[in-house]
Amino acid sequence: MYQFNYAKPATVAEAATLYANAEDPVFLSGGQTLIPTLRQRLAAPTDVIDLSGIGELSGIAVGDGKVTVGAFTRHCAVAESAEVQAAIPALADLAGRIGDAQVRNCGTIGGSVANSDPAADYPAAVVALGATVRTDKRSISGDDFFRDLFETALEPGEIITSIEFPIPDRAAYRKFPNPASRYAVVGVMVADFGGNVRVGVTGAGPCAFRARTIEDMLNANLSTSALDGVEVPDAGFNNDLHASAEYRAHLVKVMARRAVSDLLGA
């Protein structure tokens, strides 16, 4: 780890000011990516601005047909929230299967979404549920939020304050975990909003995306057999030590079909 200045602001406004006035700052949320990066001396920020002291960023609220999760809310809090479990059980289920217990006790939803790790779980929900990402400056549609590998619509210094998930009639998340890291090799969330089906995929490509072909087939016929003939092209998919692009494309089909089966069974 290199030396850096450390600050722990109490408000979002204070955090934004600290960021604006620093040379090469970085926000620290749950630290599940940043801390290992710092420890391995792969990053050398001048300033680390710790968001953990900002009370307004934490918490879960359910109402008006949506679940609002504060950006600093830890994965374990979402997984264990009775309100989330009642409103969007698939979201609580997803949160409960991120990483391992230590990761879930530290990691935050804002940190996960802002990082746009291609294998993170939450982005599948942001996309599938058509969430709205609220920041200190604006609101960003879930469909527009993830841009590329570790790249989002956020401007430098912009702070996610909360994420609003519209409550679907039903939804399900299926994940094929990487046996080493337990990140998603492929994760698929299928959500049904009154007959309008949305499908979010993580792990397969450079960032989370909506699987429009699968959505179209399911909107025509919401059943597992609807996906029997689906072709998922692997162009642009991740191809690495853990899974070829071809295998990931296959897993998108299988996980989507299983998510539909769960959704219909629920």
Add this chain to the structure above:
Amino acid sequence: MSEGTGIGASVKRREDVRFLTGSGTYTDDLNQPGQTYGVFLRSPHARARIGAIDASEALALDGVLAVYTGQDSAADGLGDLPCGWLVKSKDGSDMVSAPRPPLAVTQVNYVGEPYGLVVGETLAAAQQGAELVMTDFTELNPVVDPASAADSETIHEGLDSNVVYDWGLGDEEATDAALAGAAHVTQLDLSNNRLIPNAIEPRAAIGVYEAASGDYTLYATTQNPHLERLVLAAFVQVAPEHKLRVVAPDVGGGFGSKIFIYPEETIVLWAAGKLGRPIKWTAHRYESFLADAHGRDHITHAQLGLDRDGRFVALKVSTTANIGAYLSTFGSSVPTFLYGTLLAGQYKTPNIYVETLGVYTNTCPVDAYRGAGRPEATFVVERMVETAARELGRDPAELRRLNMIQPEDFPYETPVALVYDTGDYEASLDKALELADYGGFEARRRESAAAGKRRGVGFACYIEACGIAPSQLAISLGAGVGLYESGEIRINPTGSVSVFTGAHSHGQGHETTFAQVVSDKLGIPFDDIEIVHGDSGRMEFGLGTYGSRSLAVGGSALIVAADKIIAKGKKIAAHMMETTDDNVDFEDGTFSSGNQQATIQEVAFASYVPADYPEDLEPGLSEKAFYDPKNFTYPAGTHIAEVEVDEETGEVDLVSFVAVDDFGEIINPMIVDGQVHGGLAQGAGQALMEHGRYDDYGQLQTGSYMDYCMPRADDLPDFVVDTTVTACTHNPLGVKGCGEAGAIGSPAAIINAISDALDGHNIAMPATSEQVWRALGGK
């Protein structure tokens, strides 16, 4: 199971109190006055010439004390790191050793190879300094693939090729003839995946030099402190043996990876002398991945010939073993004497021939890792047998039974140089078949099929050889050291006991089991016995712990020492009882003659306060022994795995695992169960997940837990473990050793089960879900 604390009792491990409460003392927990910190400069290239090293910026940094390079250590006359086992090729020529200086001088040969040391007042200063050292490398073409290494550019300057040796064992002519006449020949291409050890405690070392006395002390994570001292003194010549003390405090796991004499520990000690201040180095986990000796990495073609009845007539095995960039301490012996000699397995195969081509590549050196040669041998034999059974439509259990060496055949001399002393292989097989409910398998297979899963069952009837011995034989085969063990028992004046062993515990539980043995033998309460190990300054000599040898060899040394204690105690007691020592009996801690009695504690006191004492006897009650076994021990057993394969994703679920092992007599059943569980987990890791992979440029692709997949508790079923017992015939405890069996039998059993689920497909390790999906026809 017997009650209490003697032999056969499941005494809770006394060392666990400190381990589980965080109060153990590991090398990194120790600090010395005036201590500094070392960070190694490591090669970023798989193969490159080292040009100018500019350390001026680093040395200018506040807190950086010194930068040492290979030029410095070479100029100081520091010797190369030796390989401890000379293997000869078929033509009688010696293996080809590439010189391995502790710090690379002219050329680096694998990513992570150390070529310099930066020392700082703080770890941060040393890290910063290391980043400021500028080194000119000229990259050379690396050789990474062992399959083509023999025919590739020679990686070491001055050598003729990358071949280390072309070794053979057995009668090739007779084997070929028997194969030619066989009714059926099964052939397979097999690979044994490279593994990275991953002990929970990374390696660490603190070098200390005291100028006034000229004494050196090395605190290090080693499985064999005396061997470390011997090599550093005799070969590397850091310090003379009488001026060097090596201490291995609590050590958090080794699995073989902490046997070896590595560059880092050597250099930290040498540099402490140069600097005149203690230097501490603790490996980062990424350094463990890059630079702890790796394991396995074989490519094999094998042929098994059977007659019309299904009896094995010949086995021929041809293996290419990846040695890595240099010969590590025992790297030469693992794919030869610890591998080829085990290819008879549990069977009466009359003709066996094995040849091993050892090759250098630009990868981390490969050496012993839990099982060391025996998992590789078991994998070959048991994959061949299982495949032959499938090809012939025979039940795999019954084909094995037909070929097994029978109890009346012992001692049994194999065609590959070993003499098995005892065993009852069918007993283990029968017990395992029962525990696994083999008869119910077809019903379970149908149930799985109904749920869309393919189910498979697989066997491994393994044999291993533990406690390499006797020393004369091992040395005649090329070993550079003896393979005896020492033990010393000191009965203190108050009757408590200090036991010193040359074996080393780094997770095995010796502090408990050795105390059980001594308590049982001398009738002294368990709580009055202390086991001391891991310090060349406290015990005379020792060869450490590896190859499941500690109890069979080190425990036997304690029995011999205890016999000497009893013999002397009888003389003292005879004097007290006014009789002769042949009239004195010893039982349960009491000497007796007629109706006279004296406890061993009373006798011990009399020996230290010799008021009324035999004239011709030395005072004191302390004895030591060196025990050199007459033969190896041969644990054996049957492992049965069942798997379910998800047809859509290729995922393999290890649904059950039964292990029935014959370890001879058992001192502590709970510790034995724990050893088996750990070994099975490692074997499951090898079969399903673990794979040390390099890319074509020699960069390690699996250098962290994000990419190197270790098994976790939720990847494993509840293991069913049990034992059968045939006592070892040649050591006083009748014990065989249990440390490695789990890792030896399980990879073959699991892969055989997956192959069964895949209609006989020759699936490679690790059987990842994508591989299995492809085997199922996924494209």
